[in-house]
Amino acid sequence: MNGNAHKAGNADFQSAAATPEDVRAVAAPGNARDAATSDDIRNAAVPEDVREAAQAVLDEFAGRRRGMRPGRFVPGPPKPLREKNDIALYLEKISVSFDGFKALNNLTLYVAEGELRCIIGPNGAGKTTMMDVITGKTRPDRGSAWFTRAYNLSAMDEVSIVEAGICRKFQRPSVFEELTVLHNLELSLKGDKRVLSTLGARLSGEDRDFSAAVLERIRLHEQRNLAAGKLSHGQKQWLEIGMLLMQKPAVLLLDEPVAGMSAGEIERTVELLRDLEGEQVILLVEHDMEFVRAVARTVTVLHQGSVLAEGDMDTIRNNQAVIEAYLGEAQC
Amino acid sequence: MAPERIAAPERGSPTPAEPAGARGSGQRAVPAVRGRSPAAPPALPEAMSERVLNRPAAVFLGCLAATALGVAVCSLLPAGAPLRLDGYVVSLLGKYLCFALLALSIDLIWGYLGILSLGHGAFFGLGAYVSGMHLMREIGGRGVYGNPELPDFMVFLNWERLPWYWRGSDNMLFTCLLVALVPGLAAFAFGRPAFRSRVSGVYFSIITQAVTFALMLAFFRNEMGFGGNNGLTDFKSLLGVSLQSDYMITGLFCASALALGLAFILCRVIVASRLGRVFVAVRDAESRARFIGYRVENVKLAAFVFSAVLAGLAGALYVPQVGIVNPGVFAPLFSVEMVVCVALGGRGRLYGAVLGALVVNIAKTFFTTALPDVWLFFLGALFVVVTLLLPDGLAGIPDRLGGRLRALRAKSGVEI
Numbered sequence: 001m002n003g004n005a006h007k008a009g010n011a012d013f014q015s016a017a018a019t020p021e022d023v024r025a026v027a028a029p030g031n032a033r034d035a036a037t038s039d040d041i042r043n044a045a046v047p048e049d050v051r052e053a054a055q056a057v058l059d060e061f062a063g064r065r066r067g068m069r070p071g072r073f074v075p076g077p078p079k080p081l082r083e084k085n086d087i088a089l090y091l092e093k094i095s096v097s098f099d100g101f102k103a104l105n106n107l108t109l110y111v112a113e114g115e116l117r118c119i120i121g122p123n124g125a126g127k128t129t130m131m132d133v134i135t136g137k138t139r140p141d142r143g144s145a146w147f148t149r150a151y152n153l154s155a156m157d158e159v160s161i162v163e164a165g166i167c168r169k170f171q172r173p174s175v176f177e178e179l180t181v182l183h184n185l186e187l188s189l190k191g192d193k194r195v196l197s198t199l200g201a202r203l204s205g206e207d208r209d210f211s212a213a214v215l216e217r218i219r220l221h222e223q224r225n226l227a228a229g230k231l232s233h234g235q236k237q238w239l240e241i242g243m244l245l246m247q248k249p250a251v252l253l254l255d256e257p258v259a260g261m262s263a264g265e266i267e268r269t270v271e272l273l274r275d276l277e278g279e280q281v282i283l284l285v286e287h288d289m290e291f292v293r294a295v296a297r298t299v300t301v302l303h304q305g306s307v308l309a310e311g312d313m314d315t316i317r318n319n320q321a322v323i324e325a326y327l328g329e330a331q332c
Numbered sequence: 333m334a335p336e337r338i339a340a341p342e343r344g345s346p347t348p349a350e351p352a353g354a355r356g357s358g359q360r361a362v363p364a365v366r367g368r369s370p371a372a373p374p375a376l377p378e379a380m381s382e383r384v385l386n387r388p389a390a391v392f393l394g395c396l397a398a399t400a401l402g403v404a405v406c407s408l409l410p411a412g413a414p415l416r417l418d419g420y421v422v423s424l425l426g427k428y429l430c431f432a433l434l435a436l437s438i439d440l441i442w443g444y445l446g447i448l449s450l451g452h453g454a455f456f457g458l459g460a461y462v463s464g465m466h467l468m469r470e471i472g473g474r475g476v477y478g479n480p481e482l483p484d485f486m487v488f489l490n491w492e493r494l495p496w497y498w499r500g501s502d503n504m505l506f507t508c509l510l511v512a513l514v515p516g517l518a519a520f521a522f523g524r525p526a527f528r529s530r531v532s533g534v535y536f537s538i539i540t541q542a543v544t545f546a547l548m549l550a551f552f553r554n555e556m557g558f559g560g561n562n563g564l565t566d567f568k569s570l571l572g573v574s575l576q577s578d579y580m581i582t583g584l585f586c587a588s589a590l591a592l593g594l595a596f597i598l599c600r601v602i603v604a605s606r607l608g609r610v611f612v613a614v615r616d617a618e619s620r621a622r623f624i625g626y627r628v629e630n631v632k633l634a635a636f637v638f639s640a641v642l643a644g645l646a647g648a649l650y651v652p653q654v655g656i657v658n659p660g661v662f663a664p665l666f667s668v669e670m671v672v673c674v675a676l677g678g679r680g681r682l683y684g685a686v687l688g689a690l691v692v693n694i695a696k697t698f699f700t701t702a703l704p705d706v707w708l709f710f711l712g713a714l715f716v717v718v719t720l721l722l723p724d725g726l727a728g729i730p731d732r733l734g735g736r737l738r739a740l741r742a743k744s745g746v747e748i
Binding site: 135158159162163167168170174175176177178179182183186187188190193194195198199200201202203208209211212215224243244247 | 602
């Protein structure tokens, strides 16, 4: 019923035959915020524009929603446009700008369930900003980010996003240096993380076995009682990945996991990633092309905040636009 | 879009044997992981949680109990006995213990959670005023003006009746409740917006300083109904027992020692639990802690409120032993001095804060009576010496000596 109504709605919109100016007024970011009314939405012609206008209305409401009394109507956020069951992560038409600099510009990206996706791109292409948007660290100015069709990421705070199963490894290895490796993992364990439950938390036998399994997987079993600050750079990177695994994530975001690693360590990280592949979505941002070539199946190239090309590594390497983007940077 | 399984021959669907073989090659590269069975992961023998009463904690509690017991016994000896402690000395020691409790509360949030409050005197002061109000009401008709209902300063100001917030202050139980509630609620009301908007570091310290300063100015005003500049004083008795009697003095001292001991154990329970490790995690890598799912603002708020309650308790015990509370407890200098105590004693150890508070305040009493001009120079010198030579504070000395000793032993062992 719902799907049909959607299609029927499209036909209606087209028959309403809005002037192109109207449509543009709704779609333009600046105007949409001020001018979007239900009439604009009704008059808009293309579903994308309907969504954008609806989003603008929502954005306007978002600020006031907290002050609203319960029971008053709050329009639900629009669901993602594409309807495909195997898509885990929807990023649609996302724009983020910092002081006029467009870090992300109309970025649209879909990642399928169980996929290992590599994101590459020259410096400033918006790779880290994209991760910030997914994890709730940065709010997109426009566009929507959804994890499956159940979680609207742009309306959730960081902790709720983590609870939904999206875990992130930072660009710089970030572990709790004064705590032992084992305690780092213990803190990351999936579970109730409210203050009082943490105060009384004990490690169950099951959790112990799981910790041991993760330790084995990240090859830090011998170092488990060492303070994390004493680990080598590469080992810290693994520990951080291990901390993410402790949370039994649905999506792993890895920001430059092999930065600063020796060749041997990179090789073992490749093994680790292959080992993890398929269990969860992995989104990998990396500069190291050798590494990307070794693990990637699908590669997305970002350039100036939007997707430049997408495909397997060989297609990407022969893509003229990609070559220009990288060479252009090299010449600077 | 389904993931394209490109280059399937070398990568597609690894057989179970493949990763094991790959791990084998990994072992050769890094000696640290050699000797590990590639099959089932070995079990973890570790007891993951720390013991609440580890050795330093047990030693500290033992020392505290022994000292308190010794002082209590000596203070109750008949007058003229060789080891008898004067009431004045016992009250003074009790006051030190109250400062130690305040320092402990600062160390819990500063040493473990990295929240530097330069205004913890505010919570100490609130607790002190709550207990001062009760003592004031207990004077009753024995005051200078002999008014059975109103404290002297209100009679002096020509007030007709008690302000509403003085109601119930004659009830001991209610006062005990307020001693915990008032500083706790104040900390909640201040901490919640501050931590929610992620105010931290120096900014937070400055705001706490401003808060305690504002409270000081407010309490200086006569209209507030807390005795203005003079504060609350001229207390006579508590629970019907004169504050000057030996039993009351000893009792208050023992109560302070007990409060310090219990607070120490509670802090140890927190610090040794998983929550304590979350504290350290938040201190060292706040955003990492947030991104593994901890609501950092709630963790900070809970610790801050608990710490404020301890500070309030310290203030409440301080007043009957000193006999006066005035807006001076809200002075920023007092709060800063307590932070200096924690730094001198060594933060992040709990007993270090107690040690620092005792050393500094005993030195302060000595110098301000014997050599008043030298005191501030001494405090400054102490601070410089500790910062330069003992980065872990006074409590870090045994560790450092132990480390030296071990190093020496290892060296001689090698030479032999």
